[in-house]
Amino acid sequence: MNDSTLLLVGHGSRNRDGNNEILSFAAQWRERHVGRRIDVCFIEHAEVLLDEGLDRAAEGSRHVVVLPFILNAAGHVKMELPAAVEAARQRHPGVRFSCTRHLGMGREILAVLQAQLDALMHALAVPDPQTTGVILLGRGSSDAGANGELARMARWLFEDNEHELVDLAFTGVTWPRLETVVQRQARLGMAQICIVPVYLFSGVLIDRIQAQVARLRTQYPQIAFALGGHFGFDRGIFDLLDTRVAGADLAEGGLLECDGCKYRQAAEAEHLHHHGHEHHAHA
DSSP states (O other): OEEEEEEEEEOOOSSHHHHHHHHHHHHHHHHHSTTOEEEEEESSSSSSBHHHHHHHHHTTEEEEEEEEOOSSOSHIIIIIHHHHHHHHHHHOTTSEEEEOOOOOSSHHHHHHHHHHHHHHHHHTTSOOGGGEEEEEEEOOOSOHHHHHHHHHHHHHHHHHSOOSOEEEEESSSSSOBHHHHHHHHHHTTOSEEEEEEOOSSOOHHHHHHHHHHHHHHHHOTTSEEEEOOOOTTSHHHHHHHHHHHHTOOOOTTOBOTTTTOHHHHHHHHTTOOSOTTTOOOOO
């Protein structure tokens, strides 16, 4: 009998490479925690989904620690995950289930984004930040709170650097989109633009971003573009998960900061445990 099992819950991607990268991440994380049981499941677009993942983790374990391996708390984290964990508690009354916060947009992620920006500036031969625009490019959600977390990252990057412009753009669902923000920065005289995707792993949207930037380079030949990549294997992500696990000894009923979320409350009132309010543009 294992005392505890760590269950890494990925978003899931229609691009198989993205899911394989999460499995590879888990393998590397196990190397940092020899002897600990670390399982993986996905919310969608994968073979092992939430219910099966929770059931597998519960087998032979007294305590399952669920780690939402997701940057932003939108519908998946606020509704589907709590509902799935609660259902698992009913199916496995002898097993304790705890759920940590999602990765979130705190100082740890800011440090990863700053390292990305620094690398892009070096790729451009360290130009004047006053004429180098920065675009933080997120997935986009109809959940205003999730978009707001990304807006905070853009503001913190602005505070910590000397760039005249640090803007926010989204790949889908909400606005502004990348092309609109590039047009705006070009109009304001930026000679270089650093695009920092806020994505953990590869996926359909990463491919789309690369195609968009290729087109923008043709449209704006006078601007030097530098495009970052996904950063799920950054050491800071491993460290952040370790911090989450260290603080995972939660009360039996404790489950995320979203228990009082208006979306979840409305869903429970109508017995709807799906993510209909979010309409994600999935990777």
